Amino acid sequence: MDNSKTLHAHGHDAHGHNAAGGSHGTVKSYLIGFVLAVILTVIPFKLVMDGSLPKPTILLIILGMALVQIIVHLVYFLHMDRSSEQRWNVMAFSFTVLVVAIVIIGSIWIMHNANALMMIGM
Structure with missing residues (x-):
């Protein structure tokens, strides 16, 4: 038997790492x-x-707890950390958060401006 890692039936070694380098x-x-x-x-829940x-x-505490929970x-x-194996996953997640933030902030900005422009004549 050679010195390379032995893989179990599902492509995982004895330490829980899969063959692609990630870990469970x-x-x-x-x-x-x-x-x-x-x-x-x-x-x-208790505070509310x-x-x-x-x-x-209470609202600020709920928002803070939600961010920590994320x-x-x-x-x-999701096992996202600073390891080199997770770098692309973290970058993809960061880009997704950026796009979602742009869509949400842009939508709110457009709705606010549309409402302001519709109220000019009133």
């Missing part, structure tokens, strides 16, 4: 991601149900 998460990493996602969901904070503060999902479930 471990049960531990999936559990950590799941627990973080649950915590980041329960906190805003209590209603003890002002609504703008990062948790990207890291723990």
Whole structure:
């Protein structure tokens, strides 16, 4: 038997890396991601149900938790990190976010200007 990595039936070596160089998460990493996602969901839910904070503060906390949850999902479930194997995936994801942001911001800008122009005569 040679010294090269032995691949299991689905093209994965003993460390969970597939033949193409990417890696799957471990049960531990999936559990950590799941627990973080649950915590980041329960906190805003509890704040909304209590209603003890002002609504703008609750909204900012919800938005902050949502952004953190997006990062948790990207890291723990989609396995996007700074490794060289993930560089193209991160670049593709970044480009997608840029295009979506341009579409959303452009749409809001156009609707705002259309509304402003329609209200000139009133």
